[in-house]
Amino acid sequence: MPRVTFRSALQEVVAEVPEGTSLLDAAEKVGGQVGHSCGGVCACSTCHVWVRKGLESLSEQDDMELDRLDLAYDVKPQSRLACQAKVGSDDLEVWITEESLKAFMDENPNVRRALEAEGKWPPKKFA
């Protein structure tokens, strides 16, 4: 099974998932801190990630994802919405954007408060 490595300013986790799994589901399987305010129905952009390795192996972007990405911050050629991009046969390296990490902390205040208590939130650098 392909391996998906998720990295952010706070963590590195690796998921092994079957082809066809969304990046968001892969992240959730291993506690990857990817925000998903709309619940994964392509209605926000808080699951915005940068795919640093294996981009070509992901499912193709449709018009709905492209339109939604227009609303995201700091969009790059390697940007994808984690709820829409499906894993192919290749291993992947995925960076969780500042936008997505902040959304995750908004969605999980208990995690944010614990990190604040340890002096780890917010991180000094997001990228």
Ligand code: FES
């Ligand atoms: S979770 Fe809202 S667009 Fe992906």
